[in-house]
Amino acid sequence: MNDIIAARSQMALSMIFHIVFSCIGMTMPFFMAVANFIYLRTGNPVYKNVTVAWSKGVAIFFATGAVSGTVLSFELGLLWPGFMKEAGPIIGMPFSLEGTAFFIEAIALGFYLYGWQRLNRWFHWMTGLLVGLTGIASGILVVSANSWMNDPAGFDFVQNKFIHVDPYRAMFNKAWFEEALHMSIAAFAATGFAVAGVHAFMILKRKNVEFHSTGFRIAAIFGCIAALLQPFSGDLSARFVAEHQPAKLAAMEAHFKTQKRAPLIIGGIPDVKNKTVKYGLEIPALLSVMVYGDPQAEVTGLDKIPVEKQPPVPVVHYAFQIMVALGMAMLSVSLVYFIALFWRRAWFGHDWIFKLFALLTPFGFIAVESGWIVTEVGRQPWIIQGFMTTAEALTPMPGIKYTFYLFMLVYISLAFTVVFLLYRQIKMVPVKYDRYN
Amino acid sequence: MLYVVVGFLWTSLLIYVLSGGADFGAGIIELFASRINKNKIRAASYRAIGPIWEANHMWLIIAVVVLFVGFPQIYTTVSVYLHIPLVIMLIGIIARGTAFSFRNYDAVQDSMQAIYNRIYVYSSFITPLFLGIICGSAVSRQIDPGALDFYDAYIFDWLNWFSIAVGFFAVFLCGFLASVYLIGEAKDRDIKSVYSRLGRKMSLAMVLFTGMLLWVAHREGIPLTIWILGNKVSLIATALCAISFVFVWIMIAAGNRAGMRVFTVLMVTSLLIAVTYSHFPNVILLKDGHVISLIGSKEGLRTISILGKALLGGSVFILPCLIYLIYTFSGSKDLPGTSEPE
Numbered sequence: 194m195n196d197i198i199a200a201r202s203q204m205a206l207s208m209i210f211h212i213v214f215s216c217i218g219m220t221m222p223f224f225m226a227v228a229n230f231i232y233l234r235t236g237n238p239v240y241k242n243v244t245v246a247w248s249k250g251v252a253i254f255f256a257t258g259a260v261s262g263t264v265l266s267f268e269l270g271l272l273w274p275g276f277m278k279e280a281g282p283i284i285g286m287p288f289s290l291e292g293t294a295f296f297i298e299a300i301a302l303g304f305y306l307y308g309w310q311r312l313n314r315w316f317h318w319m320t321g322l323l324v325g326l327t328g329i330a331s332g333i334l335v336v337s338a339n340s341w342m343n344d345p346a347g348f349d350f351v352q353n354k355f356i357h358v359d360p361y362r363a364m365f366n367k368a369w370f371e372e373a374l375h376m377s378i379a380a381f382a383a384t385g386f387a388v389a390g391v392h393a394f395m396i397l398k399r400k401n402v403e404f405h406s407t408g409f410r411i412a413a414i415f416g417c418i419a420a421l422l423q424p425f426s427g428d429l430s431a432r433f434v435a436e437h438q439p440a441k442l443a444a445m446e447a448h449f450k451t452q453k454r455a456p457l458i459i460g461g462i463p464d465v466k467n468k469t470v471k472y473g474l475e476i477p478a479l480l481s482v483m484v485y486g487d488p489q490a491e492v493t494g495l496d497k498i499p500v501e502k503q504p505p506v507p508v509v510h511y512a513f514q515i516m517v518a519l520g521m522a523m524l525s526v527s528l529v530y531f532i533a534l535f536w537r538r539a540w541f542g543h544d545w546i547f548k549l550f551a552l553l554t555p556f557g558f559i560a561v562e563s564g565w566i567v568t569e570v571g572r573q574p575w576i577i578q579g580f581m582t583t584a585e586a587l588t589p590m591p592g593i594k595y596t597f598y599l600f601m602l603v604y605i606s607l608a609f610t611v612v613f614l615l616y617r618q619i620k621m622v623p624v625k626y627d628r629y630n
Numbered sequence: 631m632l633y634v635v636v637g638f639l640w641t642s643l644l645i646y647v648l649s650g651g652a653d654f655g656a657g658i659i660e661l662f663a664s665r666i667n668k669n670k671i672r673a674a675s676y677r678a679i680g681p682i683w684e685a686n687h688m689w690l691i692i693a694v695v696v697l698f699v700g701f702p703q704i705y706t707t708v709s710v711y712l713h714i715p716l717v718i719m720l721i722g723i724i725a726r727g728t729a730f731s732f733r734n735y736d737a738v739q740d741s742m743q744a745i746y747n748r749i750y751v752y753s754s755f756i757t758p759l760f761l762g763i764i765c766g767s768a769v770s771r772q773i774d775p776g777a778l779d780f781y782d783a784y785i786f787d788w789l790n791w792f793s794i795a796v797g798f799f800a801v802f803l804c805g806f807l808a809s810v811y812l813i814g815e816a817k818d819r820d821i822k823s824v825y826s827r828l829g830r831k832m833s834l835a836m837v838l839f840t841g842m843l844l845w846v847a848h849r850e851g852i853p854l855t856i857w858i859l860g861n862k863v864s865l866i867a868t869a870l871c872a873i874s875f876v877f878v879w880i881m882i883a884a885g886n887r888a889g890m891r892v893f894t895v896l897m898v899t900s901l902l903i904a905v906t907y908s909h910f911p912n913v914i915l916l917k918d919g920h921v922i923s924l925i926g927s928k929e930g931l932r933t934i935s936i937l938g939k940a941l942l943g944g945s946v947f948i949l950p951c952l953i954y955l956i957y958t959f960s961g962s963k964d965l966p967g968t969s970e971p972e
Binding site: 249252253255256257259260261262263264266267268269270271274275277278279281282283285286288289290292293295296297299300301302303304306307308311312358359360361588589590591592596599603607610614617618620621625 | 680681682684685687688690691692694695696698699700702703705706708709710713716717720721723724725727728730731732734735736737738780783784930932933936937940941943944947948951952955958959
């Protein structure tokens with residue numbers, strides 16, 4: 194394994210790990226705040242029990258997310274010093290604001306977790322809400338740094354030097370809105386479906402049904418609303434990518450030939466050598482319609498992009514297909530859920546609806562991971578689109594594969610431990626959180 | 631604005647040494663305590679540190695962000711040449727943070743606790759050790775950008791006696807800070823005396839490593855004595871540090887909670903002044919005699935001015951919240967901070 198592959202793998206691993214925890218840390222406090230709010234208004238102890246159980250989950254996920262985030266802030270320099278030397282001052286704005294938001298989040302979480310008996314109950318509730326608000330704010334801010342890599346702005350590039358830096362313009366780069374929106378909705382959808390799925394599974398096992406039904410309902414509503422909104426945000430993102438990163442779009446769609454009436458290819462195995470897609474389902478002109486709203490519009494294919502500036506097509510195409518497929522599955526289940534909620538209450542008396550949710554537990558997170566693979570691998574070979582390649586940014590230190598193996602070991606064991614802890618949290622629900630039912 | 635940012639960087643470093651240091655120290659003294667006392671310490675430190683530990687470690691992130699936004703040259707040089715100790719420190723941070731929260735939030739209390747505890751105490755030791763090693767290497771002309779082979783470039787710049795001595799000094803400073811903080815937080819006399827005994831051990835080790843540092847520096851030709859005694863400001867700061875250290879122990883003997891804390895803060899502040907003043911504005915001293923300074927090119931000034939504003943703006947939000955958090959959960963109140971509703 195050469196250093197660049199090792200460094201990219203290590204970065205990917207760290208991101209894959211961190212994103213799960215940050216999504217949960219960003220959105221689950223809102224679920225918790227809703228449950229807490231209903232408890233404060235109604236005094237129904239089930240809501241209190243759900244709130245407390247969730248707050249323990251948030252604590253575990255927040256701590257893990259915080260340390261993996263700290264690691265990332267160092268890894269940027271450890272692996273990509275060439276990038277940080279130039280990009281640090283340009284994209285520093287969102288990072289420093291993110292630091293502020295994250296700091297307040299940590300403080301608010303301290304109040305919320307330990308302040309049950311020390312604070313006014315509404316003030317206590319507010320600190321819980323603040324955890325969510327600052328969490329989502331830091332997510333949105335940190336995405337700005339990533340969107341800048343996709344759509345660099347706020348500097349002049351003269352003789353291979355980044356000069357006349359304007360951090361405001363860099364922060365408010367054009368890709369930010371689409372990317373932050375897509376990521377925030379994704380975080381709600383993924384966490385909502387994961388939490389609802391776990392509760393659905395416990396309902397199927399007939400354990401503490403009232404407790405789990407309460408948790409299920411709150412999480413499912415969040416997740417399903419997000420899943421319904423996500424295709425619209427995805428459409429915005431795809432149009433943006435088509436305009437600003439045609440190579441990425443072409444790789445996502447495995448679109449080899451520049452043409453009018455470009456077809457949308459669903460599934461299939463891209464054959465890079467022969468520039469074709471085998472076994473894919475082709476819908477004529479649909480890609481032109483989706484991207485430009487006009488069947489006659491020309492969509493740039495990979496043939497217009499020099500080979501050395503093309504991202505790896507199969508990885509990006511598969512990841513994109515997986516993301517869209519899982520998103521569609523979640524969308525369908527969301528429709529079923531809202532039909533049940535508004536018109537067919539009787540469906541909740543059957544097992545199949547909970548089986549559906551239990552099945553979809555990991556879908557949102559797999560979609561989030563695939564989406565990040567699309568955007569990161571799809572930008573290759575660039576680290577700053579059009580200005581700096583990933584290879585140029587790499588650290589001169591050799592032997593990165595050893596640190597990659599080390600981090601792999603750490604993250605895998607950590608992932609197992611977190612799952613183990615979660616299992617024990619759920620197992621202990623009857624003893625710790627839901628004593629009276 | 632540059633000086634605002636530098637001031638922030640210095641202050642976050644100071645607060646991190648105090649709060650993060652005491653936080654690491656809680657694990658370090660647990661490591662050095664006898665088995666019976668370990669259990670007592672565990673409960674007491676959880677009560678004192680649980681609500682604020684996440685915030686304690688934010689200062690490191692603030693410092694890192696300030697470095698890579700405002701002073702990327704410093705950040706990238708450290709990242710490249712001190713890659714290995716940084717990786718070890720990061721593993722320490724991961725292990726410690728997760729083990730601390732896992733041992734508190736694991737729903738089942740069983741033999742897993744022993745594993746979390748072990749990871750927690752060892753990583754509490756390793757993380758500040760390597761933080762110290764990194765700081766020691768950066769300021770003492772160890773980093774060699776002209777090195778031709780792997781070992782000179784990436785190993786011996788941190789694996790040397792001076793850096794290691796700084797690392798151990800940092801570890802025992804953390805242990806000392808934790809003991810003093812926890813003596814003030816402790817409720818009953820029994821646990822107070824446990825902390826007090828541990829504090830004495832830590833102080834002794836700290837003094838020992840100060841002597842060792844001076845000796846190693848002398849042997850390796852590192853002008854440490856000139857740095858900390860060679861100018862008026864550093865000389866006064868060093869003297870103040872030593873005097874405060876003595877007063878901390880007088881206050882502990884007198885049972886004066888506020889007094890011991892004030893003198894501890896004074897001690898650490900003057901220590902930090904003593905070691906940074908003679909270097910300022912340089913942060914990294916390289917082997918070839920070059921320095922990497924906080925006062926860099928004009929190009930970065932616009933970013934630094936915006937960064938300064940962001941930091942000032944951020945602290946308007948952060949500081950009141952943080953002070954209220956510490957106030958709410960400080961040991962002088964009788965109500966327990968619990969993670970359960972009534």
